[in-house]
Amino acid sequence: MSKIFVLGAGAMAESFIKGVLQKHVVSPSDITVINRNRPERLNELRRDYGIRPAESIADAEDSEVIIVSVKPYDVRDALKELSPFLHGQTLISFAAGIPIAFMDRVVEGRAQVIRTMPNVPVAVLEGAIAMAVSERVGADQLERAKQLLRQIGTVVELDEELMDAATAFSGSGPGFVSYFLEAMEQAAVELGFSATMARQLLIQTVVGTAKVLEEWRLSPTDLRERVTSPNGTTHAGLAVLNESGMREAILEALTQAAKRSREMGEEYTSE
Ligand SMILES: NC(=O)C1=CN([C@@H]2O[C@H](COP(=O)(O)OP(=O)(O)OC[C@H]3O[C@@H](n4cnc5c(N)ncnc54)[C@H](OP(=O)(O)O)[C@@H]3O)[C@@H](O)[C@H]2O)C=CC1
Ligand SMILES: O=C(O)[C@@H]1CCC=N1
Numbered sequence: 001m002s003k004i005f006v007l008g009a010g011a012m013a014e015s016f017i018k019g020v021l022q023k024h025v026v027s028p029s030d031i032t033v034i035n036r037n038r039p040e041r042l043n044e045l046r047r048d049y050g051i052r053p054a055e056s057i058a059d060a061e062d063s064e065v066i067i068v069s070v071k072p073y074d075v076r077d078a079l080k081e082l083s084p085f086l087h088g089q090t091l092i093s094f095a096a097g098i099p100i101a102f103m104d105r106v107v108e109g110r111a112q113v114i115r116t117m118p119n120v121p122v123a124v125l126e127g128a129i130a131m132a133v134s135e136r137v138g139a140d141q142l143e144r145a146k147q148l149l150r151q152i153g154t155v156v157e158l159d160e161e162l163m164d165a166a167t168a169f170s171g172s173g174p175g176f177v178s179y180f181l182e183a184m185e186q187a188a189v190e191l192g193f194s195a196t197m198a199r200q201l202l203i204q205t206v207v208g209t210a211k212v213l214e215e216w217r218l219s220p221t222d223l224r225e226r227v228t229s230p231n232g233t234t235h236a237g238l239a240v241l242n243e244s245g246m247r248e249a250i251l252e253a254l255t256q257a258a259k260r261s262r263e264m265g266e267e268y269t270s271e
Contacts, residue, residue, distance in 0.1 A: 002030075002144065005060040006051075007078055008069035009035035009042055012094050015123035016067060017049050019152035022125060028052075032059050036074075061085040065148065066111065068093040068103075072264045079106040086110035090141045092149075094118055096167045097264035100134050100160060112137045114145050117163060117171040118153065127153025128173070130166035164265070168257035176253065181206065 004026060006013050013033065020026050028050030034057060035041055042053035060066055060082055070078045072095045083106065091111040093103060103113045114137060117130040129149050133142055149155045158166065169176075181202055188198030213223060228234040241247075 002026075002064035002148075003062060004031050004065045004067060004148075005054070005063035006031060006033040006067045006069060007057075007060075007082065008067075008071075008074075009033050009038070009045055010069065010071075011120065012118065013067065013069040014045065015120045015127075016069065016094075016118065016152065017045065017051060019122040019125055019127065020148070021049055023151040025148075025151055032063065034059070036070075057081050058085050060089070061087070064089055065145070066091045068095060070095065072097050073268045075103070075268065076106055079103060083107045083110060088112065090114065090137075090145050092116055092145055096171060097164065097261040098269065099265055100132065102265075102269040104134070104136065109136070112141045114142070115160065115163060116149065117167045118149075119171055120174050122152040125152050128170040129153045129155045130163060130170060131155055131157050132160035132163050133157070134160075164258040164261035165254075167261040168254045172257050176250075177206070 004020075006017065017031060017033070020031075021028060029052055031049075031051040032054045033042060033045055033051050034054035039053070045051050046053055054060075066082070066086075066089050068075065068078065068091060075093070075095050075098045086107055087110065089111050091103070091107065092114045094116060096117065098115070100113050100115045103115070107113070113134065115132045118127050119129075121127045122129070127149075129152075131146070131149065146155055146157075156166075184202050185195055185198050188202070189195055209223070212218065213220065218226075224234075224238075228238065
């Protein structure tokens with residue numbers, strides 16, 4: 001597999017590194033990482049994963065794949081610094097909201113830009129990765145990028161106009177699911193559990209639910225109906241959730257998250 005240059009050394013960059021190294025398709029010495037001003041963070045990643053801290057951004061020149069994992073508001077500056085060292089490499093962006101056309105413009109067409117929206121579970125090879133490409137990306141480079149990303153999760157290619165929605169539900173998804181679990185854990189404590197005991201049962205409940213949905217190819221509606229006995233406990237709980245307007249709240253939360261992704265795209269790319 002190719003040499004990879006990772007621009008950014010934060011949470012998402014680390015999840016990516018942790019994931020790809022587990023598959024042994026890239027060796028740690030083939031991953032070079034750069035950040036802006038925290039050398040101690042690069043040393044931490046070297047200690048934990050064996051990656052190579054970059055000496056300078058010029059190291060990108062020797063890599064075939066560049067991962068852009070800086071915050072959306074830093075993408076413009078980071079790509080400007082990177083641009084002189086581009087000569088047709090594949091550039092895979094993780095940045096929420098930032099359109100392909102903008103990145104193409106900043107790098108003046110010197111890289112093949114792929115916009116993705118991964119999520120933190122790539123670290124455990126269970127990522128959900130939405131991907132959009134423009135026609136400028138060659139078939140071979142696209143296939144190699146997909147091969148790389150498929151190592152760490154499920155890759156779904158879609159039209160770029162759906163990327164803001166994907167950002168809302170799969171990119172931010174682990175945050176929303178964790179929010180629900182926070183509330184479940186709090187409720188379990190109110191009902192007499194210790195947080196630790198509750199967490200064991202809750203996490204296994206989520207993992208088990210996801211596996212049943214996947215392996216039995218059930219829809220969430222099918223599974224909810226199987227679990228809900230007439231006038232039983234699930235029925236009693238769901239009645240409360242329905243009355244509370246939870247469904248509407250979820251729709252509004254995802255709508256606002258997608259809107260924020262679009263807004264960031266506009267805010268951080270305007271001249
Ligand atoms: N966190 C998540 O769950 C997800 C995040 N994303 C996307 O991934 C991207 C990264 O997010 P996240 O990891 O959370 O962010 P972090 O804030 O954790 O990390 C950002 C990194 O970018 C570095 N950086 C900033 N500017 C530059 C620059 N000019 N050159 C080199 N490095 C730079 C920072 O370095 P320093 O610390 O030295 O300033 C830092 O290491 C974002 O665009 C986000 O939208 C996508 C999906 C999920
Ligand atoms: O909250 C954010 O903006 C990033 C993008 C998706 C998940 N985290």
